[in-house]
Amino acid sequence: MEFPPIRDRTILVTGGAGFIGSHLVDALVGANDVRVLDDLSGGTPRHVHEDATLLEGDVRNRDTLEDATRGVDLIFHEAAVVDVTETVERPLETNGVNLEAGLALLECARREDARVVLASSAAVYGHPVELPVTETTVTEPASPYGVQKLALDEYARLYERLYDLPAVTLRYFNVYGPRQRGPYSGVISTFLEQARAGEALTVEGDGEQTRDFVHVEDVVRANLLAATTDHVGQAFNVATGDRLSILELAETVREATDVEVPIVHRPPRQGDVRHSGADVSKARRKLGFEASVGLETGIRRLVEEGPGGRRS
Ligand code: NAD
Numbered sequence: 001m002e003f004p005p006i007r008d009r010t011i012l013v014t015g016g017a018g019f020i021g022s023h024l025v026d027a028l029v030g031a032n033d034v035r036v037l038d039d040l041s042g043g044t045p046r047h048v049h050e051d052a053t054l055l056e057g058d059v060r061n062r063d064t065l066e067d068a069t070r071g072v073d074l075i076f077h078e079a080a081v082v083d084v085t086e087t088v089e090r091p092l093e094t095n096g097v098n099l100e101a102g103l104a105l106l107e108c109a110r111r112e113d114a115r116v117v118l119a120s121s122a123a124v125y126g127h128p129v130e131l132p133v134t135e136t137t138v139t140e141p142a143s144p145y146g147v148q149k150l151a152l153d154e155y156a157r158l159y160e161r162l163y164d165l166p167a168v169t170l171r172y173f174n175v176y177g178p179r180q181r182g183p184y185s186g187v188i189s190t191f192l193e194q195a196r197a198g199e200a201l202t203v204e205g206d207g208e209q210t211r212d213f214v215h216v217e218d219v220v221r222a223n224l225l226a227a228t229t230d231h232v233g234q235a236f237n238v239a240t241g242d243r244l245s246i247l248e249l250a251e252t253v254r255e256a257t258d259v260e261v262p263i264v265h266r267p268p269r270q271g272d273v274r275h276s277g278a279d280v281s282k283a284r285r286k287l288g289f290e291a292s293v294g295l296e297t298g299i300r301r302l303v304e305e306g307p308g309g310r311r312s
Pocket residue numbers: 014015016017018019020021037038039040041042043044057058059060077078079080081082097119120121122171172173174175176186
């Protein structure tokens with residue numbers, strides 16, 4: 001896969017030992033000096049490319065943040081508490097990671113004159129009032145996670161207006177791909193794990209709920225485009241523009257794995273978003289971004305390459 005070129009920069013990737021961050025690091029090493037700041041609460045050093053420097057630390061620690069950002073030109077901020085339920089149970093503590101540390105990072109970027117690309121989320125839209133959602137659709141988050149993401153998303157755009165900080169926020173929809181792991185890893189990796197183990201695929205609710213699934217390789221490309229765009233101070237949906245129901249997804253996984261596992265229904269998730277789908281025309285128009293990995297291809301590759309993927 002061809003990525004937009006970024007060279008000779010000093011770059012910090014927070015959360016670079018995690019799922020999305022580690023793929024981003026892979027695309028940046030070689031041509032750049034890449035640092036990763038991660039407390040390994042969700043990520044693993046095994047996923048950090050050997051040519052990157054891993055700084056093990058907490059983004060909430062101001063001294064750590066200052067050290068990690070000293071001399072950087074570009075920051076990709078991926079570190080977060082990604083478990084939505086944890087933010088519901090501990091809104092104050094998780095706010096420290098998802099909002100306050102992000103704000104402190106914007107301050108460091110201001111001091112260093114660095115560009116920032118932030119991981120925001122479709123969760124800022126809550127239960128969308130229209131479909132597909134555009135970047136101007138009403139934002140009404142349904143969890144502290146969504147509020148925290150939205151507040152940082154707004155701060156980033158405000159920093160551009162107030163201080164000329166070149167910041168871009170990317171609202172990822174449902175990301176999937178190699179290295180997605182752990183208990184909060186998303187329905188595609190859960191279904192694939194179940195199919196590999198010969199277990200039933202667990203569909204929560206009636207399975208008619210829909211999502212816009214975007215491959216991590218496309219998310220990486222959106223980040224690299226955001227790192228070079230003139231359209232700073234903006235938020236962009238990062239998705240494919242297509243929606244699929246969870247039942248259709250279960251069928252796709254069964255076909256791709258070629259295993260005869262049943263589909264079982266479980267009670268619906270409390271507060272689950274019924275439908276989520278993005279209008280991606282703004283990212284297409286302004287970033288030149290278009291998702292290139294179709295869901296069937298993405299799932300087939302996961303089946304062939306395994307959950308760890310192949311390092312290119
Ligand atoms: P992930 O859990 O794999 O990565 C997050 C990383 O942040 C982990 O490596 C974790 O160890 C690190 N981290 C957590 N708290 C930290 C702290 N206090 N200090 C330092 N590091 C810390 O999750 P991901 O799916 O790769 O998510 C990356 C970003 O994308 C997150 O900001 C997430 O909210 C956002 N996002 C993800 C999705 C998705 O579908 N995966 C969708 C929307 C938004």
